Amino acid sequence: MKTRKILVWIPILFTTLYSCQDEFCVDATTPELIIRFYDKENINNPKSISLIVWANEKDTLYEGINTDSLAVPLDTKNTSVTYHFSILDRLNSKEEIRIEYTTEDIFVSKACGFKSVFNNLNINTTNLNWIDSHTKVATKIINENEAHVKIYH
Amino acid sequence: MLKFIISSLIVFTSLTCTSQIKTLEPKDDTIKKDSIKTFYNPKTYGLRIGADLTKPAISFIEDDYNGLEIVTDWRINTRLFAAGEIGYTKNTNNEDYFTHTARGTYLKVGINYNLYTNWLEMDNETFLGMRYGTSFFNNEINQYEIAQYGDYFDPKKTTGTKYTNLNSHWLEVVAGLKVETFKNLFLGFMISVSKLITTNHPNNFKNTYSPGMGEISKNGTGANFNYTISYRIPLYKK
Helix, strand or coil, X not given: CHHHHHHHHHHXXXXXXXXXXXXXXXXXXXXXXXXXXXXXXXXXXXXXXXXXXXXXXXXXXXXXXXECEEEECCCCCCCEXXXXXEECCCCCCCEEEEEEEEEEEEEEECXXXXXXXXXXXXXXXXXXXXXXXXXXXXXXXXXXXXXCEEEEX | CHHHHHHHHHHHHHHHHHHHHHCCCCCCHHHHHHHHHHHCCCCEEEEEEEEECHXXXXXXXXXXXXXXXXXXXXXXXXXXXXXXXXXXXXXEXXXXXXXXXXXXXXXXXXXXXXXXXXXXXXXXXXXEEEEEEEEEEEEEEEEEECCCCCCCCCCCEECCCEEEEEEEEEEEEEEXXXXXXXXXXXXXXXXXXXXXXXXXXXXXXXXXXXXXCEECCCCCEEEEEEEEEEEXXXXXXC
């Protein structure tokens, strides 16, 4: 009789506890574009700047962040993004940065699924206002360890 | 890890049950000596064949799952059984960032060792055992969504690829019960904890599910259970 009771209880216990298992996404997923700002007079010196940042037809991404390093996401559904960079509290200081790329989807893990990496990177800046020039450091965006583009101002 | 704790808990529960039953044995040595052979000596040998009841039931309830499993074993002696399972699974898994459907068959072969001491005409089992398992399957990524930080841009959603000719090999530790409810008719429950030996991961994807093993965790473990009804075709008595 005891055995029969266990025969009923063990499956119930097991199915209850079995449904608790889960894994969370903790791996690095789709990388963002890392931009670093440098002094145009002394190109090895990082130079901070306060910027308002938004992409074409999108809301503001950064509103007056003061930094020498920015991470901006890229659109995985398209092959280009145009960002607008404007200096905080300065009128008519808008510059455009156009980023062109191709995407490649790479499997990460069960919890994270797929990420996109960006190949054939091509960057253009308007250089009308405060941007002096830029240097593309990487041709691919596969991680966020180092800057992909340097902007001199 | 959690799965391992749960499984060992259950294994220990079944062990407790044997020890409890053992205390019911007569304490008097003279009685035990006289009757030890008649006390524990299931005599019927034959092929026991049955089916898992949970898999068809889950198939009926859930649209995402289709499965069946045939179980069989063969008595070698009063304690030892050669045992095996064969089955088919089609399962759609909804992960956080993708869904995929695995379809395929599996085979498990191994032994069960009975720890239960039967009385008189009883023929029940509380067993521990081992299995080697293998499966052949294909896996189709139905849809995936790119994983990214934030939602400044909506992530790309797209359909995936179908990967064929996949296989996996694993080892299992099993524990379970079998109770003879009517003559030659058994109800049984078995849990198994499996450890992946090898699988051929496709290019740019991983086998996170294998028929027979189920969900494969990050460290290559899986867990399963079945609830079976089986009939023993009595062939001879010894």
